Amino acid sequence: MRVGIIGLGLIGGSLGLDLTAKGYEVIGVSRNPETCSKALRKGVASTSGVDFSLLKGCDMVVIATPIEYILPTLKNLVPYLSPHTVVTDVGSVKESIVASAQEIWSNFVGSHPMAGTANSGIDAVEKDLFKDAPCVITPNDNTSVRAIALVEKMWLSVGCKILTTTPTIHDQAVAWISHLPVIISANLIYSCLGEKDEKVRIFAEKIASSGFRDTSRVGGGNPELGLMMAKNNQKNVLNSLKEYQNKLDTIINNIESNNWSEIEQLLKTTQTKRNDFLIDN
């Protein structure tokens, strides 16, 4: 199978690396000629260049650009596609992408491989990045069974566990477990910086350890990714944040009123229920 990949960063590049190793013919396209040379050297693709015409005759094309370039890229790509070519993406939001993308190219299926590291770019590519990672496929009523099967086959071949849902459910779910954590984690760091007594702030910096480190990790990550999540999943992120804010109000009131049994019940619930989110991970 001939697979084109547009965007040779951490995700697109690592996918190319694994697909090439599995015997797929991979065509890698990047805006940056230097990235294309590196892609060839690293075994990310067998052909690589800046020109979409290289993608003629591909059975599948994966758009692995940042979210905001997915639709413009697809529009520019259409003249080079064969009628049978299936197109997918790797964007972390799906509702705003999938409907428009299918209007541009009916053989489009949304994908969201949930893999990554703290690094980015072609220099960060990793073998087996997708091994055991969930990959969400978000077909809708107009998606063909053949297109779904082809996209699933590709992600399975690099080790993903396939999960299927609608773009709407996907976006609501990632708001809860991925985008909300980034905001509340960032706000932890930001709030600590708000301590006006310098002695307290400096001492807090000195004694911060694993609890602070883990809770603040995603809030101290790549700012562009966080911004893209909030921008592109705005409605669901706001919904989650407002629910969070309401529940925090209740907690503050309970602590203020010495309602300790309520706080105890909350902490017992979260201790037990956290496990529901960690099974299979």
Add this chain to the structure above:
Amino acid sequence: MRVGIIGLGLIGGSLGLDLTAKGYEVIGVSRNPETCSKALRKGVASTSGVDFSLLKGCDMVVIATPIEYILPTLKNLVPYLSPHTVVTDVGSVKESIVASAQEIWSNFVGSHPMAGTANSGIDAVEKDLFKDAPCVITPNDNTSVRAIALVEKMWLSVGCKILTTTPTIHDQAVAWISHLPVIISANLIYSCLGEKDEKVRIFAEKIASSGFRDTSRVGGGNPELGLMMAKNNQKNVLNSLKEYQNKLDTIINNIESNNWSEIEQLLKTTQTKRNDFLIDN
């Protein structure tokens, strides 16, 4: 040196294990005779029993009970102390303990070794638990230099890095970097459970991965510890939570109003400033 330890759980027991290994004479006291037998078998103490009279003649006594038992324990302990005996504790809040404890026993110095695991009790004791862990010592104007030196010597001997501050600054700082993270992390789990569409909630549980896992870790921990933090450091926890809540309001307003440059600036700040809290850890 003869050291008594009251409370042979994870902290008290692990301290006894390391002190015994370093050649200290350790007397372990627990309310539970079975714990005392285990303490002897595990090498946590060379003498162990339920009776405070065992602690006669100790140079130092460490009260390693849960916070709410520290002051009552000290009161019961006084008849068995020699005038030179230094007493310390391991409580995670200090302001409410130190002043009252010094009134009961003038040779009292507050300690807070910042070590632990997810486990508790004598069965959870670990060798080298305190190696490279910060230990905060919180003397005040009435504390004697000799008492401070003796407590520091003991924590240094098990590998702690000593930090010294006032009880007030300690409690404000731990509210920011330890107690606030527990509450906001627990509220993340609690908010996700609030999703009313079961399909979304179940799908969120399926795709939750490392970001959710890390951000929710301390909120899914021992409920008793979280409750004790909120109860015993109520004023500072509320202050941190309200600052957090105000900043979250601003974030929600900015996302709602498409003020993306504000969100970008926030995420850039948190990415850079998080490092200030992680140096030396």
